[in-house]
Amino acid sequence: MQKQPQENSENRMAIKKFFRRLRSNPTIFIGFMIVLIFLFIAAFGPFLAPYPYTQQNLSERLQPPSDDNIFGTDQFGRDIYSRILVGSRDVLVVAGSGTVLAVFFGLLLGLFSGYRGGYFDEVVMRVMDVILSIPPLLLAMVILFSLGPSRVNVIIVVGFLYIPMVARVVRSVVLDLKTRQYVEAARLRGETSAYILYKEILPNVLPHLAVESSMRFSYSIFLVASLGFLGLGVQPPSPDWGLMVGESRTWFHQARWVLFFPAGAIAILVVGVGFMSDGLRRMLLPGGVSDG
């Protein structure tokens, strides 16, 4: 209890230090800012949007950007700006949940596979190789055709597809860590495998995992957008960005903004997450470890 204030101030110090390091590199700073802005939009999008995203105004179809509709209107006369604001929630939630799923199972598989070794490792890793050998978009399409397109199914597919990547990265880190002498010292004093994994290995995997997760997240955004574009993701009338790009195909000869704004939103978000993951790598893994 007496230690509390000291720990608090130490935490505050650590946070201050984190922000100082953040500011010292502009790309990292920009990355974090972009991601923060999108998170803000996702949280408050529906309140910020000037119009309901489903409100149609057929007399105002495919209008160019104007004072009333700053990003213009689409084929049903809906306000694109409002749709992008509301749609950000879909992208972040679906891609984010998919990433969390992949990271959770990938971490578990990677930890056990790397630490146990032997046949278990062999079997797990070969299964991962099989999944990796199929083009992800193709595999996602096959699964979604059989499961039927829905928000939950897209999350499951994204999670499933990225488990092998996370598992491989975690496994390679564990393979290195388990020969470290502090792990051997723990074995010498008879620690259980669970203790060694949880206390000696896991904390040292986390920095690598953080970097890998942020990278997976940017790939997930892509995948979710691609699936939306193909009509396999979230279904209309949801304002999913990928879906919006897909629907705009027919119209963009007359109205380029219908394609431009949702596509731009995807690009900016992916670049932002990319900067962030690059920054995380530089901050957490200064040694320059390969990304697997």
Add this chain to the structure above:
Amino acid sequence: MADREPVLKVENLTITYDTEKGPLHTVRNVSLQIAPGEIYGLVGESGSGKTTFARGVVRYLPSNGKITTGRISLSGTDLATLSHKQIRKVWGSRVTMVHQDPNASINPSMLIGDQIAEAMRVHLGLNKKQAGQKAIEMLNKVRMPDPELVARRYAHQLSGGMLQRVLIATAMATNPEFMIMDEPTTALDVTTEAVILDLIRELMSEYNTAILFITHNLGVIARICDRIGVLYAGELMEEGPIHEVFRNRLHPYTRGLLGCVPRVDASKKSITLSSIPGFIPRPNQLPPGCIFAPRCDLVEEACQLERPPLVEIGPSHLSSCRRVDCLRTRTKEVEQAREERIEELGPVVLEARNIKKYFPFSGGLTALVRGKKSVKAVDDISIRMRSSFTLGIVGESGCGKTTLARCIAGLEEATSGEIDLEGEHLDYSVSRREPAVLKKIQMVFQNPDASLNPQLPAGYSVARPLTLLRNMSKKQVQERVKELFAAVSLPPDYIDRLPHELSGGEKQRVAIARAFAADPVLMICDEPISSLDVSVQASLMNLLAELQGTAGTAYLFISHDLAAVRHLSDWIAVVYLGRLWEIGSAEDVFVPPYHPYTEALLSAIPIPDPDIEQDRIRLKGSVPSALNVPPGCRFHTRCPRKIGAVCETEEPPWREMEGGHRICCHIPIDELKTLQGGGLLKKAGQGGNR
């Protein structure tokens, strides 16, 4: 030599690094000269600025480093003012460098011959054929066996010693005026090191190149250099001819460094090593007076007021110590004598009989084609250890000493053999041993950076064995952790620190405390000091000796540093290719008769005294692969005392002498005695007394 015009003349060189925390003056006001054909040894602890200095001299600094003041002249060319384009012409032709790690310095995808030829094609304008010819010539010069063959090989096909020869050949190829050798032998085994040092010495007398030889090993300096400069925190402390400096040691830092090195003729029973307290100051936290003052035992008030200049105190001998006169009168031996312990044989703690460890060599298709083979890392070794007793194991790298230790610890499962601890039979694998047994064997590892979990505070690492193996309550644990930190001389506030806040030596102290927390009867020390500075090594060896005295723990001490093994061990076992060849008390193993392999190891030890002449027994080639162990005596392929066909066909017998000293050799003991005479160390001239 001094009358010749120096090749390299450095005057008041200051090198500054731009860092986030402002400029760091890493090297300050260093002046020195090197004559043609002279080898100048630069010595100092890590962080003293040796490498920065060497790189600064040839303007090969990282982008944030620059020369702030000073002049560097290389045979009249002022290097400090040359443009980038001009200096590139100097690099590789007039100045060359030999690095520490031969594996990292040689392009693995390039033929050795092409690699040597490259420098000559660029700088001497030779065509491909001429350069290729010259490369083979160079390989011949560095005494490479089969130079034509080696020229067509890749780096991975050569051993470390051969690669280092290739690097030297590359560096010599353009016949440079000045050459930098940055710890060229540190990564090598003693036997290989001795051969390379001989080679450098011979080549120098032939080529007349000026050499700046950087090392932390005073023994190497004593063997090869003409002059020595002692660098401390970026400033020269003492400089002079090698004999002059080693005999008189007119700076407390030099004296301290030399006192830290264990001697081959004394052990922990008779002396405690001196060590230098404290740390090298960072360039931004220098004391106002003499920079060595905070660690000096001769310090007076005046020392702390003003930075003393480097002054001449003898024939071309410089020292920056104000109290040189006091040093002159003081006896040289700063080591404290220790009371001889009365030897009493304790109870047997560990008995390992016929330990074997074979690693299967690549399974899968290779095994189908070539048949199953195995690497015989440890092949039938038996040892016995008593409490309060240290068994030292020595041998070149790859001889199986670490594998043996790991088998005993249970980290590696032995293939066959028996391990008894205090009369109880031990399981091969650590995961099947009972907690009561586990606490009895603990280990201190080689690499201090990997031996503590970077995410856990130091105190946690020490506390964990207490809760796990000794079932202590929280309060008892806290008490005991404090005691253990005190026992390894660490202040109590280190308990909450994370490993990255500790220095290498401090991490190793925590690792020792962690091992002792379990209260073991046997402690395995696998090269615990080899990656540390000499002064830290000395204090750790003292600590280990002291803890053994109080706790009565048995040590299995593994090292390739024979002097360290000699200092700490009661008994020494010599291992080669997975087998024991000689075992006996430390005193017996270090005097004749010895096994020819031991003899070669001993003659290769670099002794930090240029006045001692060692017999030169050099081993040819490198250790044979443990996949194809030579038949008969395993050492016959390299043995300088091979007697004939019997060595190649029959396994040699064990020959026993007084005091349990045993040698495994075909040569009878009496014959070995006459062959080896009075021992390896001879005093040359009338140097200081050792």
